[in-house]
Amino acid sequence: MKWTQVAIFTIVAAVVSGCAGPKIPVGLEANNPIDVSQALDVYAQLTGKTVETEPGVRNDQTLIFLHQTQPLTRTQAGNLIERDLREQAGIIILTEHRKHVVFGFQPNARSPTVKP
DSSP: OOHHHHHHHHHHHHHHHTTTTTSBOTTOSOOSOEEHHHHHHHHHHHHOOEEEEOTTSTTBOOEEOOOOOSOBOHHHHHHHHHHHHHHHHOEEEEEEETTEEEEEEOTTSOOOOBOO
């Protein structure tokens, strides 16, 4: 298992177990980049929402750097991932409901970098 995967699972485990109360402590962030698919998986774990994507989104090779500078609630961490996906990969929420969200490419943002 790569270090990045361990860091991601640490974030999710901290949130799920309630480590340090309802907030994700500083220092449990992934300083190494993660791919879009991993970011979406973490988002689903944090928010409890079912995540669907437009074709090609999960295959995008853009690396996402999650920037956490203070303790975060689950909602704040989800918002952080939404922001980083939008700003770093041009991926946005197309539709959102209470327990369901669909991510897709921002129109005219850029061409996706697709894994072979």
